[in-house]
Amino acid sequence: MKSKVETLPTGKKQVIEPCAEPCAIERGMRIIGGKWTGSIIYHLKDEPVRFNDLCRMLGGASKKMIDQRLKELESRKMVIRTVVQERPIAVTYELTELGRSALDILENLRLWSEKYDVKA
Template sequence: MTKEVHNEAFKRIEKGYQILGKRWSGLIIYTLVDEPKRFSEVHARIPVLSKRMLNERLKELEDCGIVIRNVISDRPVRIEYSLTRMGTELAVALKPVEVWSNKWL
């Protein structure tokens, strides 16, 4: 592997850790694994997370392509959040962290 290729790979890995390193990001992804959820449902599952911070993290995860915001045009209009294909693959990669946490923490 050339130094240039190694540096590019390192930058991508660093970006992944930056996304996951932000407080609450992992739990939000974990909450959305099973099915799409409305903002209030995500907040109910992580009640210690302020609504402002939840909104900020959802927007960041959406900007990264991990979460998608779905507007459902029923009456009343609903908004649901779900994982994209990339987000689902990330959730699979995070599964060992769940196993480790349940065993050791």
């Protein structure tokens, strides 16, 4: 990757060295910053939730989007999928210890957003 030169408001030049790999914040945002991902984690905080109940909780998200995000979270070992009924099939999702570790981050984000009335 190539270095970039920026001019600061003071008129000084600053060389910006791009990261060869994403920094820790970028990696974290890729995990919990995806659309609906944080909301899914937050809604699973108390107990296992059935898929259709989760869809109702996330009114604006499509079932396809929720299914995609749950599969991503499951592949990252943040969520456990359990089949609770075979016919018709019914599944629940619950947070793993790793998934629970993201709750403090999301709670702080919620408080920050409320405190400063941040608009998207």
